[in-house]
Amino acid sequence: MTFTTRPTLRGTFGMVSSTHWLASQSAMRILELGGNAFDAGAAAGFVLHVVEPHLNGPGGEVPAIIATAEDPTPRVLCGQGVAPAGATIEHYRSLGLTLVPGSGPLAATVPGAVDAWLLLLRDHGTLPLSVVLEPAIEYARNGHPLVPRVAETIATVQRLFEEHWPTSAALWLQDGRPVSGRFRNEVYAGTLERLVREAGEGDRQEQIERARRAWREGFVAEAIDGFSKLPHRDSSGEDHGGLITGADMAAFEASWEDAATYDWNGYTVAKTGPWGQGPGLLQSLAVLAALGEVDLDSAEGVHATVEVMKLSYADREAWYGDGADVPLSTLLSPAYAAERAKLIGPDASLELRPGSPDGRVPILPSIATGNETGDATTGEPTVSAVGETRGDTCHVDVVDRWGNLISATPSGGWLQSSPTIPSLGFCLGSRAQMFWLEEGLPASLAPGKRPRTTLTPTLVLRDGEPVMACGSPGGDQQDQWQLLFLLRHLGAGAELQEAIDAPAWHTTSFPSSFYPRATEPGGLVIESRVGANVRDDLVRRGHVVTTADPWSLGRLCAVRREPDGILAAAANPRGMQGYAVGR
Numbered sequence: 001m002t003f004t005t006r007p008t009l010r011g012t013f014g015m016v017s018s019t020h021w022l023a024s025q026s027a028m029r030i031l032e033l034g035g036n037a038f039d040a041g042a043a044a045g046f047v048l049h050v051v052e053p054h055l056n057g058p059g060g061e062v063p064a065i066i067a068t069a070e071d072p073t074p075r076v077l078c079g080q081g082v083a084p085a086g087a088t089i090e091h092y093r094s095l096g097l098t099l100v101p102g103s104g105p106l107a108a109t110v111p112g113a114v115d116a117w118l119l120l121l122r123d124h125g126t127l128p129l130s131v132v133l134e135p136a137i138e139y140a141r142n143g144h145p146l147v148p149r150v151a152e153t154i155a156t157v158q159r160l161f162e163e164h165w166p167t168s169a170a171l172w173l174q175d176g177r178p179v180s181g182r183f184r185n186e187v188y189a190g191t192l193e194r195l196v197r198e199a200g201e202g203d204r205q206e207q208i209e210r211a212r213r214a215w216r217e218g219f220v221a222e223a224i225d226g227f228s229k230l231p232h233r234d235s236s237g238e239d240h241g242g243l244i245t246g247a248d249m250a251a252f253e254a255s256w257e258d259a260a261t262y263d264w265n266g267y268t269v270a271k272t273g274p275w276g277q278g279p280g281l282l283q284s285l286a287v288l289a290a291l292g293e294v295d296l297d298s299a300e301g302v303h304a305t306v307e308v309m310k311l312s313y314a315d316r317e318a319w320y321g322d323g324a325d326v327p328l329s330t331l332l333s334p335a336y337a338a339e340r341a342k343l344i345g346p347d348a349s350l351e352l353r354p355g356s357p358d359g360r361v362p363i364l365p366s367i368a369t370g371n372e373t374g375d376a377t378t379g380e381p382t383v384s385a386v387g388e389t390r391g392d393t394c395h396v397d398v399v400d401r402w403g404n405l406i407s408a409t410p411s412g413g414w415l416q417s418s419p420t421i422p423s424l425g426f427c428l429g430s431r432a433q434m435f436w437l438e439e440g441l442p443a444s445l446a447p448g449k450r451p452r453t454t455l456t457p458t459l460v461l462r463d464g465e466p467v468m469a470c471g472s473p474g475g476d477q478q479d480q481w482q483l484l485f486l487l488r489h490l491g492a493g494a495e496l497q498e499a500i501d502a503p504a505w506h507t508t509s510f511p512s513s514f515y516p517r518a519t520e521p522g523g524l525v526i527e528s529r530v531g532a533n534v535r536d537d538l539v540r541r542g543h544v545v546t547t548a549d550p551w552s553l554g555r556l557c558a559v560r561r562e563p564d565g566i567l568a569a570a571a572n573p574r575g576m577q578g579y580a581v582g583r
Contacts, residue, residue, distance in 0.1 A: 060412025079116020102515025104234025105242025
């Protein structure tokens, strides 16, 4: 028997895995009350807004992928907000900016998470809104134990709060120190309670539609409209007002769309479309299929996965973007994968090498053609003193006894990303930093456009039936860590928990999605549990190796359903707060 940090849970009633134990248990409570996976997933999502405020918030976003017991076709729930109507390249350039700031009001897209969770409940939930929101309201109103990382994050930006963001200081500082212990956000509790009141009584779907209107057109939109335009300090070092208006809030609605899929090793892997980075995982699987079997315990196997991921992320940079003409069918084709596989030699590449699908010439942002460097992120969320943030995200997976599955990756609206809106108890997000302020790129900024997000949930099918939901926080690392998990679990047959516990690594040899968009040519971050002989071999191959702590890379969650109805779940021990529950 292989040792694991905790068991792979098994049962028949329901399973939840998330990045915080309170969210997991809250979702399980909803299942016990008779709700389905979608009721439970939404309840967990709202609890995550409360208990992981440094990792996500109501002003952020959430993509999810679902499959229902009635219809196994994977569907993507898009809760990624768009750039406001005033967000033009010309506007940012007129302020002397060459990049969208990594924090502050100018970095905000329209909040998408809450409307997406409400849309999920309207279309696929079964319980009243008041029941689903009850756990989040309870934790916000009466308090919950803050994880230590929250206070550490607040300490990093304390000076920013004290000198420039007084509304954030009022919420997150007490007696000149970061809040800790049992924390209450009573203003946000009031926001949720008002949504429930405005939802009213009667038909469940009509209730939810009234709550959506209150969010998008009512008191929430009015508060955001009034606060967003106020100038606040951002990561550029200057004070700027934001661009989101009440009209932007009213114009945005979360939506459903088809998933991008790829058949691999007897499974179908489903991801978001190329407005996010998700298809990059599918490309990596395709190129690995062209390479043949790899041994992840060897230097050759680590090298192969790293070089494959570099090629996928180069294509992400050259081709992915909302509304772009993305040649996805060619990018996922066996012929293109075989062509890309030929580029992988015995040594590490230090170049960004996008392909030419259908003979098209790739176009890269100017910053990607140089050697701009930064600090390799080693798994822990990275927060600067001015609120720039990399890798801060949550995840939740749920499977119920009927066979409904959901994989969701909430993020954005971090407490450190933008000043707190005092009448609402939360702040806006900073996802617009993933746009480029250059014309003609797939991810160029334009009003009404979604940023090319790093948020990338995963749903897996076998023989047309949904069998697994999984995902991970981690910014640009999300699909890299998921790739290793899928190779071990679906490829090599490791148990869920065993595959999650195994040593991890990732490359940073491409432009970061986060301000200031640094590149680390040849960068490879790898846990020290990978043997020194393997790491030395990788150095000899030319990788620029950063050795991370032994349990620092990856934040995987996963749930699974077998054909006989046996359910399973596992969660990552790294970070010391993810947990799976079920029976």
